[in-house]
Amino acid sequence: MNIHKQVTTTALLLMLFATIGAAAVGFIYDHTYETIKQNERQALLDQLNNIVPASHYDNNLLEDSFKLAPDTLLGTTEPTAAYRAKKQGEPIAIIFPAIAPNGYNGSIHLLVGVYRDGTVAGVRVIRHRETPGLGDAIETSRSDWITHFAGKSLGRPPGKQWKVKRDGGQFDQFTGATITPRAVVKSVHSALLYFEANKKMLLKDEVVDEDVKDDKDIDTKDSHEEQKDTGSSSDTDESGS
16 A cells, blocks of 8 residues: 555544544533533532522522622622522522632632521632632631621621621631631622612512523532632732731
């Protein structure tokens, strides 16, 4: 076989394998897409139920969703999905994203739940890059620190007390790490200010935006409760000033 035939045969074989590979990928995608989407929706629902327990509402939380415009109090620069929990047709709580932009290693993405009376239902971290062993104590798998926001409101504690203890406030910081909890406390307080300023809109029973159902602002693929982007820094002291 001459060199020309060898090249032609090799090219044909490569084309054949490429075609078979593409077909296989397409087949797998078509047969797993719905399963993957269902798993993602279930993971998101599990996250939301960690904030507002399923026993507290009786509507389809994922279906009763709507979009929030970007807002400086939320730290958002793009539209995000919010979820309205109801009991017997009446809104009882709203769960919405908030971003703390000044974490030690960048932005800390949160989900904040607020009951209609302005009381925090719960807060969870859904993405961050804080230092392992220090700032990652904001995860419930590392400590219960984040759960202590439940029951708080703009008046409990008073506004000046919405700081870590090092800054004269009521909230604990972590040993060797103050920047991370400081950022989260400030973000949750700002989220409560946002809720207070937009309460009527948030609790209004309005038509759901269909686009929200495929919203990708909240990443749910890797965890039912919270997920973390691994930071590149070492376990340095992030207490700051």
